[in-house]
Amino acid sequence: MQKRVTFKGWLLPLLLVAPQVVVTAVFFFYPAGQAVWQSLFIPDPFGLSAQFVGLGNFEFLLTDPYYRASFVTTGVFSGLVTIVSMGVALVLAVMADRLIRGSGTYRTLLIWPYAVAPAVAGVLWLFMFNTRVGVVSWYLGQLGYDWNHVLNPTEAMGLVVVASSWGRISYNFLFFLAGLQAIPRSVIEAAAIDGARFWTRFRTIVFPLLSPTTFFLLVVNIVYAFFETFGVIHTITAGGPQQATTILVYKVFADGFVGQDLGSSAAQSVILLVVVGLLTIAQFKFIERRVHY
Amino acid sequence: MATLSLTGVRKSFGATEVIHGVDIDVAEGEFIVIVGPSGCGKSTLLRMVAGLETVSSGEIAINGARVNEREPMDRNIAMVFQNYALYPHMSVFDNMAYGLKIARRPKAEIAERVTEAARLLQLEPFLKRKPRELSGGQRQRVAMGRAIVRQPDVFLFDEPLSNLDAKLRVQMRLEIKALQRKLGVTSLYVTHDQVEAMTLADRMIVMNEGHAEQIGAPLDVYERPATVFAAQFIGSPSMNILPGEGAGDAVVLGNGARVPVAQRAEGKVLLGVRPEHLVLDPEGAIALETGTSEPIGALTLVHGRLEGSTLDCVASLPGVHRESGLPAIQRFSVPPGLAHVFDAGNGRRLAG
Numbered sequence: 001m002q003k004r005v006t007f008k009g010w011l012l013p014l015l016l017v018a019p020q021v022v023v024t025a026v027f028f029f030y031p032a033g034q035a036v037w038q039s040l041f042i043p044d045p046f047g048l049s050a051q052f053v054g055l056g057n058f059e060f061l062l063t064d065p066y067y068r069a070s071f072v073t074t075g076v077f078s079g080l081v082t083i084v085s086m087g088v089a090l091v092l093a094v095m096a097d098r099l100i101r102g103s104g105t106y107r108t109l110l111i112w113p114y115a116v117a118p119a120v121a122g123v124l125w126l127f128m129f130n131t132r133v134g135v136v137s138w139y140l141g142q143l144g145y146d147w148n149h150v151l152n153p154t155e156a157m158g159l160v161v162v163a164s165s166w167g168r169i170s171y172n173f174l175f176f177l178a179g180l181q182a183i184p185r186s187v188i189e190a191a192a193i194d195g196a197r198f199w200t201r202f203r204t205i206v207f208p209l210l211s212p213t214t215f216f217l218l219v220v221n222i223v224y225a226f227f228e229t230f231g232v233i234h235t236i237t238a239g240g241p242q243q244a245t246t247i248l249v250y251k252v253f254a255d256g257f258v259g260q261d262l263g264s265s266a267a268q269s270v271i272l273l274v275v276v277g278l279l280t281i282a283q284f285k286f287i288e289r290r291v292h293y
Numbered sequence: 294m295a296t297l298s299l300t301g302v303r304k305s306f307g308a309t310e311v312i313h314g315v316d317i318d319v320a321e322g323e324f325i326v327i328v329g330p331s332g333c334g335k336s337t338l339l340r341m342v343a344g345l346e347t348v349s350s351g352e353i354a355i356n357g358a359r360v361n362e363r364e365p366m367d368r369n370i371a372m373v374f375q376n377y378a379l380y381p382h383m384s385v386f387d388n389m390a391y392g393l394k395i396a397r398r399p400k401a402e403i404a405e406r407v408t409e410a411a412r413l414l415q416l417e418p419f420l421k422r423k424p425r426e427l428s429g430g431q432r433q434r435v436a437m438g439r440a441i442v443r444q445p446d447v448f449l450f451d452e453p454l455s456n457l458d459a460k461l462r463v464q465m466r467l468e469i470k471a472l473q474r475k476l477g478v479t480s481l482y483v484t485h486d487q488v489e490a491m492t493l494a495d496r497m498i499v500m501n502e503g504h505a506e507q508i509g510a511p512l513d514v515y516e517r518p519a520t521v522f523a524a525q526f527i528g529s530p531s532m533n534i535l536p537g538e539g540a541g542d543a544v545v546l547g548n549g550a551r552v553p554v555a556q557r558a559e560g561k562v563l564l565g566v567r568p569e570h571l572v573l574d575p576e577g578a579i580a581l582e583t584g585t586s587e588p589i590g591a592l593t594l595v596h597g598r599l600e601g602s603t604l605d606c607v608a609s610l611p612g613v614h615r616e617s618g619l620p621a622i623q624r625f626s627v628p629p630g631l632a633h634v635f636d637a638g639n640g641r642r643l644a645g
Contacts, residue, residue: 186378189345194392194443195366204391208382 032273038266045260057267066243067251067268074247077161078225085165086217089172094202096173097180107177114170118228122235125163149237153244156237160245163236164229172217179213180206219283226275248272295356295369295446295479296321297342302351304337304503312338312503314351322477324470328490329500329526335483336451338500342481343372343449355446371440372449375456377432379424385411385435386420392443410438413472430461437469441476448473450482454489466492487527491515499523517633521640524565524633530594533571533606535564536637544634548601550578552627556634556643563640565633568594568609577626581606583619595619 007013039057041050061067096106116124128136129149137147149155183206191201207214227249233239239246239254246254249272256265297319304312312334319325327335340346342353344365353360360368371392379388386407393403411417414434424432433453440448453469454462470493473480484490490497491511499506499514499522507519511527518524518532525531537544539558543551552564569592571579581597593614599606600622608625634643 184376184378186374186376187380189343189365190372190374190378190439191380191391192345193343193365193370193372194439195395196391197366200395205380 035266035269035273038262039270040263042263047262050263053263057263058271061264061267061271069243070246070248070251073157073243073245074226077157077164077229077245077247078222080157080161081164081168081225081229082218082221084161085168085221086172086214088165089169089217090176092169092173093176093180094206096177110173111170113167114174116167117231118164118167119231119235121167122163122232125159125166125232126236129159149241151241153241156241156245160229160233160236164225164232168221168224172221175213175217176210179210183209216283219279223276223279223283226272226279248275296354297447297479297481298352298354298357299338299342300352300354302338302341302353303349304334304341304346305349310349310503312341315498315500315505317498317505317508319479319481322479324473324480324482324493324495326482326484326490326494326497327500328484328487328494328497330485332502333500334503335485335498335500339372339449339451339481339483342447343370344368369446370449371443371445371447372451373433373436373440373453375452377424377436377453377456379432379435379439381424384421384423385416385427385438388424388435389438389442392439396443406442406444407438410442413441414438429457430465433457433465434468437472441472441478446479448478448480448482450480450484452484453482454484455486462489469493487529491527499526501526517642518565519642521563521565521635524635528567530568530607530609532565532567532633534635535566535599535604535606537562537564539634539643542629544632546579546599546602547604548580548599550580550599552578552632553629554632554634555629556632558634558643561637562643563635563637565635566627567631568607570627570631571606571608571610571625572627573610573623574626575624577624579606579625579627581608581623581625583616583621583623586614586616586619588613588615595623597623 040052040054042053042057043050092110096103096110099106113121126134128134129147131137131148131150134147140147147155149159187205187209188201191205196204226247229247230249230253233245233247233250234253237245239250248268252265252268252272255261255268259265299315299317302312302315303310315338317325327338329335337346341348344360344363344367348361355368355370380391383391389407389410390403393406398406407420408417411420414437416431416434416438419427419431419435424435427435433456436453450469454465457465466489469482473493482489482493484493494511496508496510497514498508501522506526507514507523509517509519514523514527518527521534525534535544535546537546537552539560539562540551541557541559542555543553544558544562544564545551546564554564566579580600581595582600583595583597585596587594587596590613591611593610593612595608595610595614597606597608598604608623635641636643
């Protein structure tokens, strides 16, 4: 029986929730409200006046081919980041789960990259692939491959995907490993006795039992790829070349703070807010059905 | 239907040997129960037969063919686990059909065999349910069903009843026995419960600390335990063990009491007497300072101490005997053929 606390007055409970409410209000509700308000105006370049345009900013965005292209870029980017980071993490987790000796060391080492901030990770990868001084690009050059992510959109996309996935693999690995270890050993053994070899066991027993973890990670990783990869993209490509790596969140920044089109930038962040909201709803739905078997 | 034989089977984890050589030949259709306390190596032995643990030395053979190096799936065995190990995301039908599906049997045959097993185990109404929607006893039956649909050579049971409540355990015990008789499949059954061992086994292996203390039919083990351990582990309440000095046809206890025995007793010995073999006898050799008595209906357990010592001793008397109705010192005798004499040094039963 859980012991419930009953407050007599209303002052103390209000004070206890105040920090959360104040922080959320100042750093989320207020700017979000401002964004919604600003998205209805077009300010002049000097910020002295603003003209009300209603939904004009949105109308313009939805017909703008660059904005639509950015949607596609975001889809491709977050899809790739999710697949790469989850796929690699799953393979590593399955291998770590089979390991008896040395699994502690293996695990610790695999978790390290998670401690590296996205922007720092971006710089690391940038140095390795730098077209003039990068180690990897030099070796690629020796092999006869002329690496240049500054000019080649596909290579640029590949590089930001790899850099964004790298640290993420650690996070996913942790969850997958925990999920794998929660599967009773005897169930796997029963399947082995029933005649299922490793791959069949994985396909018919392990993966279905891991699906709550997979669903959770899927949503979390998509959200990550949408928003938290800003630092990586900013340091490596700054959205280029030819906007090939300009994902939605980067475009908000580029249009607003570089292009000084604050109305459009605000409208974009409102659209992103809606996308985030939908993703969060999806996430909660999946977490609710965590125990789905 | 198959024979199973273990020859000098040993198991080590690193430098620690946990099973010190077990030998047994199991006949076709025989029900063998491995019984022993936790940590005696009984489950490890079973898992070695299943192929879930490697064999450090010795040989395991099914139908005369060495299987040491074979994968579990290539041994044609089926196993029922303590926690049932059902596939939680599959229906009862799919759980039972899993092995057959992997063996790529025709759909019609799978359906027929699963339905047949379900009928046998009275699981027909539950075929579409998931394991979590079943009671403990039903899950247990599904685990059995999964084992029998594959028509294996050998059944392996790893404490299958220990997660059930007492009443269900008795019922399932009878069902397992009936099923095994009906199917006639060679079975190896691990338990720590001596009642299960006594009731199920054609022969049992009493294990202790990685040794097979005794292998034999339940009543033979009960009547002629080979070691003090086997004597105390089988039977409830467990056998009284009283140290004494052998005097040919009798054992002289520490307090000078002379208990006549049928074996030849020499040197330092341990006298073993089952509580149910102590009979009230005013002239008897064994005198107990009576303590608590526990009337449990048909019989009464009288706890006491051997007079002039600190040795605890239990007598199981027919009928009801209240504490107030027992004298402070109660004398008992043991029919000579029912007393057991063991060597005090190695705990082995003395010959004769």
